[in-house]
Amino acid sequence: MLVFKYFSDNKLTGICIKSLLINSLAVSNPARQEVMTIEEELSRLSPRKDTILTIGVFDGVHLGHKYLLSRLKELARQQNLLSTVVTFDPHPQKVLSPQTKLAFLTDLAQRITLLKNEGVEAIVTLPFTHELAKLSAYQFINLLKKYIRMKSLVIGPDFTLGRKREGNIDALRRLGENMGFAVTVVPPIMINGEVISSTAIRKALADGNLKRVHNLIGRPFSLHGQVIPGASRGTKLGFPTANLDIDPEQALPTNGIYATWAYINDKAYESVTNIGRQPTFGGRQNIVEIYIINYNSNLYGNELKVDIIERLRGEKQFDTAEALRQQITEDIKQGRALLSSKGS
Secondary structure (H helix, E strand, O other): OEEEEEEEOOEEEEEEEOOOOOOHHHOOOHHHHHHHHHHHHHOOOOOOOOEEEEEOOOOOOOHHHHHHHHHHHHHHHHHOOEEEEEEEEOOHHHHHOOOOOOOEOOOHHHHHHHHHHOOOOEEEEEEOOHHHHOOOHHHHHHHHHHHHOEEEEEEOOOOOEOHHHOEOHHHHHHHHHHHOOEEEEOOOOEEOOEEOOHHHHHHHHHOOOHHHHHHHHOOOEEEEEEEEOOOOHHHHHOOOOEEEEOOOOEOOOOOEEEEEEEEEOOEEEEEEEEEEOOHHHOOOOOEEEEEEOOOOOOOOOOEEEEEEEEEEEEOOOOOOHHHHHHHHHHHHHHHHHHHHHHOO
16 A cells, blocks of 8 residues: 655544556566566655655654654755655565564554654655565656656765665765765764664664663653453453453563553553463464553553563463462552652
């Protein structure tokens, strides 16, 4: 699906267009057909004025992304252009290297929301396909100029695009001189000598270092999902939990117990979240279950957002259900004290 959304006065308007993929094996010139297929999609867009673009996945929309977006917006104001983000779904690596498992930090809906919150004026979501990957840098840029009215491009220092990553900074600057668009390179943001990146955030999650994750993305790490029925073990122990239906490709913190904030109808509730396999009960698959303190209503079918603040302890197998119940009581006590000290 290709999405083009305008944001104005905090009101979202836009259109969603179904992808019109054509079997390239049925045409005599597959390379030409690839361009035509993508061009057919882009031709449905109608920006209200010339645009300044940045291009990328923006997984996590972290502080490095935010710095680049701030530069994009600043240049858009100076040049009277429409600040626009071009992003992709799925992640290009999933298409080009399907054997490599890459967990996402934010799904497409979360990315669009976070990008909107950064104040960009338009978002274009392109379906990343093998056909798109085969386009040369010139072909792709030509489509952006023709249909998205690109006049300027803002990128990071390691940015490339086009077939075999041929569109590096030098190549894009040459294309800009010949095709009439400017290229601005924004330096990376670093913390303690390390470049902020989605890879660094995934590593911090795997280490259970939520403080570092927060420092890299500039906000608590969140999980979103629909509440689904579980095995009701928490209820039997006296601590009913909300089980989240999490995408198997969602990046998760390492297994353990976490102090969290759960959001119901935009209201924050103290909570303690278990991410793990429930080893006391012989579980084999990871689950995410939240005990929401002082909340007793049925949440089945509702969407729930959970901000994960800090790891309280690792996953542990207990000899008896009573021993587990006593530990949960202590986890709640510690979690409340931690959340009280930090605030929502």
